[in-house]
Amino acid sequence: MPKSCGWTTKQFTADPWRPYYHIAAKTGLINDPNGFSFHQGRFQLFYQWNPFGCEHKNKHWGHFSSSDLIHWQAHPAALAPTDWFDKNGCYSGTAVSEGEILNLYYTGNVRQGEQRLSYQCKAVLHPDGHVEKLGPMNIEALSNYTGHVRDPKYLSWQDQSWLILGAQTLDQRGGICLLQQQQEQWLERRFISQEINLGRPQQAYMWECPDLFELDQQWLLLACPQGIELDQAEYTTTNLSGYFTVDMSAGPAELTINSEFNLLDHGFEFYAPQTLQHQGTTLLIGWLGLPDDGEHPSVRHNWTQMLGLPRSLSWENGCLRQRPIPAFKALAQAQQGDSYRSGEHQLKGFSRSCMLDIEFTECSAFQLSLPSADDSFSLHWSEGTLVVERGELGPLNSDTKRIYQSRNGNLRQLQLFIDSSSFELFVNDGEAVLSGRLFPQQAWHKGQFKLESGQAKLQLTQLSNSWIEEDLDA
Numbered sequence: 001m002p003k004s005c006g007w008t009t010k011q012f013t014a015d016p017w018r019p020y021y022h023i024a025a026k027t028g029l030i031n032d033p034n035g036f037s038f039h040q041g042r043f044q045l046f047y048q049w050n051p052f053g054c055e056h057k058n059k060h061w062g063h064f065s066s067s068d069l070i071h072w073q074a075h076p077a078a079l080a081p082t083d084w085f086d087k088n089g090c091y092s093g094t095a096v097s098e099g100e101i102l103n104l105y106y107t108g109n110v111r112q113g114e115q116r117l118s119y120q121c122k123a124v125l126h127p128d129g130h131v132e133k134l135g136p137m138n139i140e141a142l143s144n145y146t147g148h149v150r151d152p153k154y155l156s157w158q159d160q161s162w163l164i165l166g167a168q169t170l171d172q173r174g175g176i177c178l179l180q181q182q183q184e185q186w187l188e189r190r191f192i193s194q195e196i197n198l199g200r201p202q203q204a205y206m207w208e209c210p211d212l213f214e215l216d217q218q219w220l221l222l223a224c225p226q227g228i229e230l231d232q233a234e235y236t237t238t239n240l241s242g243y244f245t246v247d248m249s250a251g252p253a254e255l256t257i258n259s260e261f262n263l264l265d266h267g268f269e270f271y272a273p274q275t276l277q278h279q280g281t282t283l284l285i286g287w288l289g290l291p292d293d294g295e296h297p298s299v300r301h302n303w304t305q306m307l308g309l310p311r312s313l314s315w316e317n318g319c320l321r322q323r324p325i326p327a328f329k330a331l332a333q334a335q336q337g338d339s340y341r342s343g344e345h346q347l348k349g350f351s352r353s354c355m356l357d358i359e360f361t362e363c364s365a366f367q368l369s370l371p372s373a374d375d376s377f378s379l380h381w382s383e384g385t386l387v388v389e390r391g392e393l394g395p396l397n398s399d400t401k402r403i404y405q406s407r408n409g410n411l412r413q414l415q416l417f418i419d420s421s422s423f424e425l426f427v428n429d430g431e432a433v434l435s436g437r438l439f440p441q442q443a444w445h446k447g448q449f450k451l452e453s454g455q456a457k458l459q460l461t462q463l464s465n466s467w468i469e470e471d472l473d474a
């Protein structure tokens with residue numbers, strides 16, 4: 001039977017970085033969200049998990065479920081790398097509910113000496129909670145690719161079944177490989193790729209974690225291209241997560257990309273997102289981390305990495321909007337607010353788990369800083385540009401600055417979520433999001449707010465803990 005996954009008050013007191021309302025593993029390493037689905041009346045969320053340590057190995061599919069996307073219940077791991085076809089990792093994939101069962105599509109990662117083999121596998125979660133592995137799917141030999149073919153997204157289109165895979169061609173180009181089911185076999189129908197142009201066109205060497213879905217009559221293709229060097233000096237990561245608009249009017253067999261690549265998140269760490277369409281809404285959840293982003297200080301407490309807040313997506317007037325899911329309001333506790341005119345103001349009441357809402361009227365420039373003895377965080381806006389600064393995370397991730405150019409030069413609204421060791425900043429009602437990790441020993445209690453002109457209404461809301469399970473304290 002599923003167990004509850006609460007953490008104890010003691011764990012929170014001893015560990016300044018454990019999230020209050022974000023998903024993280026109790027122990028070990030967590031990375032991509034997997035199999036985000038709605039099944040048996042609950043949201044199901046699996047995730048890449050090394051239960052034995054904080055390194056990227058032993059990848060299992062951990063499993064949580066929830067009725068509200070905020071309070072999560074832990075279930076036993078759904079997949080463990082115990083078979084010949086997944087012995088070096090049960091890698092990412094998707095889940096599709098079918099009556100009483102949940103079909104899981106994932107990649108079995110296998111190392112043979114220097115060689116990597118990838119098997120696209122299927123497993124079934126039965127109503128009693130037991131998972132039956134069905135092994136590798138019947139796929140025609142994919143001869144144009146290296147061993148990097150993974151992360152199946154299952155797509156049902158009209159009466160056809162498709163798998164969309166992240167892939168690397170033999171000549172080291174990243175893209176997606178589309179397979180269509182024909183009777184008992186899956187046949188390769190397309191390889192699609194495009195240069196990533198975020199300043200200058202570049203070819204990624206691999207695309208990971210693709211997703212393809214329709215959002216308010218616009219089809220979007222999500223992908224995580226690797227090996228893209230951004231010209232801005234602030235970026236050291238070459239792993240990106242973003243989307244293209246695509247023309248799907250003739251179905252996956254004729255799919256064409258018809259936009260440049262757009263970043264999904266303008267912050268520091270965001271990767272491998274997955275969507276779920278449920279009752280007319282499209283939800284997206286991502287990993288607040290990056291491949292190769294180095295060791296985080298929370299390793300001292302035997303856990304590392306976390307997922308982001310679920311977002312709700314919409315396509316409005318040709319633009320993507322990403323908003324925090326309204327369900328987070330269930331966590332709202334004490335609120336305090338005030339209106340400010342130009343000048344310098346001291347703010348109080350920040351905590352490890354809170355949310356700051358700011359509404360601006362004719363603001364030309366502002367600065368918010370949360371100073372601390374061992375880490376600091378600041379936002380700065382002027383001339384249509386938003387700058388987020390933080391301290392260095394470590395030698396493998398020394399990025400400290402992100403810059404976002406607002407779409408029309410205006411700043412109307414910000415919503416900043418803080419949760420112990422993460423922040424997520426939603427700009428202008430979902431026009432953009434900037435996310436990242438932070439590791440302050442001491443929570444920020446005070447802030448400084450400097451407004452150059454106009455007015456601003458600030459509201460700070462404390463958010464309660466969605467993980468504490470007091471009875472484990474005994």
Ligand code: FRU
Nearest residue numbers: 032048059091092208209272
């Ligand atoms: C993305 C990724 C996937 C892979 C998984 C392994 O972060 O590299 O492509 O399936 O992580 O954990």
